[in-house]
Amino acid sequence: MFREKIKVLDCTVRDGGLMNNHNFDLRFVREVYKSLSEAGIDYMEIGYKNSKQLFNPKEFGKWKFCDDEDISKVIDGIKSHTKISVMVDVDRVDVDQVLLKKDSPVDMIRVATYVKDVDKAIFLTNHFADKGYETAVNIMAISRALDNELTECLQQLEKECKAKIVYIVDSFGSLYQESTEFLIKKAKSILKTKEIGIHAHNNQQLAFSNTIEAIIHDANYVDGSIFGLGRAAGNCPTELLLGFLKNPKYDIRPILDVISKEFIPLQKKIEWGYFIPYAITGILDEHPRTAIALRESDKKENYREYYESLVGEVEE
């Protein structure tokens, strides 16, 4: 019953890092890597390759920069077939700091871009592909893309870009399954030579179902995160994905263990998951940044007032 081509990328540490400035300690990241390896997960995304000229390393954790030596400290001594992925944002990476693949523990580089920045994304992706990495392009905020611009973006990716995979990213958690179907079918119809992936956010509790919807329409690369850890409402829970995918190479048990041991305690330090302000931004197709700010304020449960601030005629 399973489709062998489906690959799971776990982005727990990368997307979760957006909630704590990437300050996960080495022990925690090794525990995550170990559990993903034992579970048979295909890729682990560990963080971003950001330029230290643009971000001060004293203000952020290691996984905002993902130095190769830090990655090596995570993986050393752990038996694994799980590949390592890092993310790169357009305009935030210093490409000269990225070594050739043969000299790096990184296997895949995913370039995150908005539709409007696709030319820059193609340049970066081809650069990393030429250095020997597996590459992917993640099209963020796709719910906001105008159809004609998305068409052109996808056509360019098909013609000009060496990426193996193009991911549809529902940054705001606003897609329903019919929109997911529409976007995946559209991407498949243009990207004849590439695989399609999906990265979903869980604002409306639809990350898992939209991921299934994408799989139904032939997306083969799916993002999950352990216990849903990720920005704001978080992502598609990896444990639910493993319950759904029938590939016998996956084992849910190590994921259950690491949730018990690491993620239940972590919930006391970082807040993520289903909270009404995130549901509201998902419903309204808005970036969650104002909702995150609300949750950090003393008005964190003032939902109606927050809703009115987004839909009402109040001046901002």
Place this chain on the structure above:
Amino acid sequence: MFREKIKVLDCTVRDGGLMNNHNFDLRFVREVYKSLSEAGIDYMEIGYKNSKQLFNPKEFGKWKFCDDEDISKVIDGIKSHTKISVMVDVDRVDVDQVLLKKDSPVDMIRVATYVKDVDKAIFLTNHFADKGYETAVNIMAISRALDNELTECLQQLEKECKAKIVYIVDSFGSLYQESTEFLIKKAKSILKTKEIGIHAHNNQQLAFSNTIEAIIHDANYVDGSIFGLGRAAGNCPTELLLGFLKNPKYDIRPILDVISKEFIPLQKKIEWGYFIPYAITGILDEHPRTAIALRESDKKENYREYYESLVGEVEE
């Protein structure tokens, strides 16, 4: 864009009552009724009509019995177009205690049944229909129904039963969207003269998406509960449903208010929502009762051990 025929039934107090022996106080239930009324919700299900011969009223709250005078205390003085529904379980109701509709504040009676008990359900439903109530049949544990038996059950309901609506109930939260599509299409193909409804559980975070899936395939009656309150993982969140349905008669604001004021404090007293043991029973298509027991024990975070107890070769 909206479909006027879609009706929302909020089962917060009825399904949530399964987590506290139906011990919601009158003030709380009035607040829920008020907010549902202001939000334009079509039905509020308030509890069960159980026989006091079978259950001791000293051991349970009012909403396990739903005496008409208690319902009247909830609704008196509140302006509303929201109809009142109660649920009846096969073999647990004393039909003589149910007055004629004209003498009762109840509008709808939903009879909950397993496929095997459909004859009893039809008898009860027709009895209540003859007393003047709107009636529905809720087919529980539908994920476990054998196809030939479900076919016969639906054929009987179409031919012999006066119910206006037949609900597909995913008691274990184990359905994915393809199974939901299959069941709704099957029900539609047999129940030519009735409306189809869905009552989903959220074990795998699929209650909302399965409800949308049912709507896509022409189910017009959908159950929600405020902030997802319900047994174990709970139900499809009413606030998300209102964000999805475009009928201008619905207003999400009163629901946001009552979550802020009543449901956030309630979370400190009752546990419901996404917890790994409930996800496991959903994945395995099992009743959540052992997971609920686990959450009340000192092993509540021992997920692997619990998983092994369900799938392993350990004797029970």
